[in-house]
Amino acid sequence: MRIQKANLSFRDPLQPLQAVTKIIIHHTAENGWDIYKTHDFHQNNRGWSGIGYNYFLEEDGTIYEGRGLYIGAHAKGYNTESIGICMSGNFDDYDPTPVQMVSLHWLCKQLMGQFSLYSDQVLGHRELDGVTKTCPGTRFSMTELRSILFRINRQ
Ligand SMILES: [Zn+2]
Incomplete structure (x- = not known):
């Protein structure tokens, strides 16, 4: 498995992450939005430099670099010291694809x-703190993800 570069251009220069103390998991909350659609939305509707997430996982399991190890725009108050991974899909309504989960486990590891x-x-x-949305979706168990990550990091 590997991280692929997407063909994205950012409007303003990005700043390197100052530290990484957390990984924060998101979903797009939209059906079928790929990295390009999400980048376009963040750049042109939100008015950001470009996609706010550090990494992006497509439904087919492809792992893309978004902002990479530069400061993102994905979690208010946490952006300077966290990595945001977004999975394409709306996990209030359905589950991530199995290949997306394989990629998520690999990337987190x-x-x-x-x-x-x-x-x-x-x-x-x-x-x-202060977040009222369900992200990464009501069907997505963070407890289960952490227990898998705990296990695979000890193999
Ligand atoms: Zn989110």
């Missing part, structure tokens, strides 16, 4: 190794 993070530093967007 890589990043946890790189930044010496424990599984309890992987949070769902909804678990952050």
